[in-house]
Amino acid sequence: MSTIHLISILLSVFLTFSPISTNDEARVMVVGDVMMHLPITQSGYDSKTQNYQFDSIFQEVKPIFAQADLVIGNLETPLAGEARGFSGYPLFNAPKEIALALKNAGFDVLTTANNHVLDQHESGIIQTLHYLDQYGLFHTGSFKSQIEREKPLIINVHNIKMGIIAYTYGTNGLPIPKGKPYLVNILNLNQIKEDVKRLKANDVDYILAMIHYGTEYQRLPNQVQKKWTRYLLNSGVDFVLGSHPHVVQTMELIKGYPIQTDRGVIYSMGNFLSGQIGEWKDYGIILNLKLEKNRITRKVRIKEASIIPIYIDRYDEKGKRKYMIRTIFNDVGRIDPTIIAKGKELVQHVMRKQ
Helix, strand or coil: CCHHHHHHHHHHHHHHHCCCCCEEEEEEEEEEEECCCHHHHHHCEECCCCEECCHHHHCCCHHHHCCCCEEEEEECCCCCCHHHCCECCCCCECCCHHHHHHHHHCCCEEECCCCCCCCCHHHHHHHHHHHHHHCCCEEECECCCHHHHCCCEEEEECCEEEEEEEEECCCCCCCCCCCCHHHECECCHHHHHHHHHHHHHCCCCEEEEEEECCCCCCCCCCHHHHHHHHHHHHCCCCEEEEECCCCECCEEEECCCCCCCCEEEECCEEEEECCCCCCCCCEEEEEEEEEEEECCCCCEEEEEEEEEEEEEEEEEECCEEEEEEEECCCCCCCCCHHHHHHHHHHHHHHHCCC
């Protein structure tokens, strides 16, 4: 028997008895609010080049996002252009370069349904979406037209088709222009059901919903959040991703609901980037989900669910205030023990039973 023939037989035997995986996996990372308070905008300005550059803010989390297949965040500031003047709270307007920096850091999707979406009016929404398109970032939550609104955001990651939707409780009292309800997704049960139905018609396997709701600075979800979460899950959403409170709230996982498919909610992921200080406002998390899809049943389960605590570090460099998002447990020897203790408490808080 020739050597080649023997190798062929051994390979055939190996393939016959080796288990072939019937599952597909995707790692999804999600963060909360990206808020550009004016000191953060000013920190990125280079007076020599007269340009803005924010990449250094994300240099420590970029390697973490590189491990994910999909990275999602909530952009809570319009990018309406320099002509309007850059501003912070209460009416935000940030340089487009923050979107470029988020793209460079590893973000794939930015949701835009939040209470600051209309800070720069309709033109601010349109300009923001133009810049996100320019930098190759997927987006949902606000739209340029009814036609665009009716086109669902579906991303196929390793054979897992994920649908992404986003809604906000309101717009700080700023009115949506008459006759243009498509501009912003406001929480509406009938609309949610319609959007979920549209996604199901496109054979999605898992639906993620970024929901801007809750009470600011409260570390536990309120009854309205819980009510809307039940509505969303009962309407066919698989995982509810909360933002708006600007502090981290709790998470609940529902195994095998309704039939084999795992679902869950994290009521608030806190601030990812913000100029807010103290009382947990400068802490947040990266939600780290590994989803597993059975190719035969097409059911999806949450294989892993963990959080990566972060904090927003403020420091001075050559007399200028700078910002960086740091992972608390990345380098224990470098980080203040008080911050490490808060990171541990943050993990316990997220995982606590309601």
